[in-house]
Amino acid sequence: MAKKLNYPMILTWIIDYFIMFLLFGYYHFMLANNFTPLALFLILTTLGWITLPLAREFFYCWLFPDVIAKKKLEYKYKWSDIFGIFNIFFQYYINFCIGIYFGIIHWNYTSFIETYIIEVSFQYWAMTLLKDYVCLKYAHPWMHKMENYWIHLYHHKPREQLMAIHTYSIDSLDVFIENGIAPILFMIVQYILTGKVYVHACAFFFLGWSDTIIHSANPYSICYFNVFFDYFCKPNIEHVLHHVVQEEYYIFNSFNHLFNRKSLDEDLKKYNKIFETKITFDLLI
Numbered sequence: 001m002a003k004k005l006n007y008p009m010i011l012t013w014i015i016d017y018f019i020m021f022l023l024f025g026y027y028h029f030m031l032a033n034n035f036t037p038l039a040l041f042l043i044l045t046t047l048g049w050i051t052l053p054l055a056r057e058f059f060y061c062w063l064f065p066d067v068i069a070k071k072k073l074e075y076k077y078k079w080s081d082i083f084g085i086f087n088i089f090f091q092y093y094i095n096f097c098i099g100i101y102f103g104i105i106h107w108n109y110t111s112f113i114e115t116y117i118i119e120v121s122f123q124y125w126a127m128t129l130l131k132d133y134v135c136l137k138y139a140h141p142w143m144h145k146m147e148n149y150w151i152h153l154y155h156h157k158p159r160e161q162l163m164a165i166h167t168y169s170i171d172s173l174d175v176f177i178e179n180g181i182a183p184i185l186f187m188i189v190q191y192i193l194t195g196k197v198y199v200h201a202c203a204f205f206f207l208g209w210s211d212t213i214i215h216s217a218n219p220y221s222i223c224y225f226n227v228f229f230d231y232f233c234k235p236n237i238e239h240v241l242h243h244v245v246q247e248e249y250y251i252f253n254s255f256n257h258l259f260n261r262k263s264l265d266e267d268l269k270k271y272n273k274i275f276e277t278k279i280t281f282d283l284l285i
Helices: 005-032 037-044 049-064 079-101 112-143 164-168 174-195 201-213 227-232 235-245 262-273
Strands: none
Touching: 005 049, 005 201, 037 049, 037 079, 049 112, 049 164, 049 201, 079 164, 079 174, 079 201, 112 201, 164 201, 174 201, 235 262
């Protein structure tokens, strides 16, 4: 039988990269050297890192019904899901405003390479690796212990139904442990080494994007805005499995798929069995 291109995977890559260029191009246009609470509020309520990824989720459920797991397609959104979005939005917005006021968070721009390739990329990876190998490696399994699970229970109510919107179904203490400690550690180290704290807001937005997309219903979702890592690493597969099996895949960016290609085959087999799908990352199927 003749093989054909894996169109859902290819189109997802094209669309996701287009969305990210659109999103962060819009951020740059609105915020570069004009980073004020009002400008921030306007972008977050129009094409923010919450609104656009969620619109993207509806689009993929319509475009790829044969790719998205049936239980995800059948999920009915609840008022608690909407409340979670507003709750997280205002927590993050208030924190950003405090950072702007004290000059800790900025959106200064000098050149594409200096600002986005060097500064933003470095700060994003520093914070996400601190998050993974300090917070999630140790605090995440701790929250899964029976006596501590009350902290994490709300976020784990969605299992097979997990979608991008459930990123925001999370308690404030849980948000702080999983997402707040790493940036604080980064700022402390930055202050020790440089004598000042000065973090580019775009690095936080990349963190917000990747945290949202690893919950996406579309398993072909790209998370890194980096062709190399997007090709070899599939954090969406791992994190969706975490919500189902609970006791594995605690780290968002394990890089297991990069260093052990057999682990991707094993995770895909597990994913396809649980969700009754036929996901493959082969170019030809």
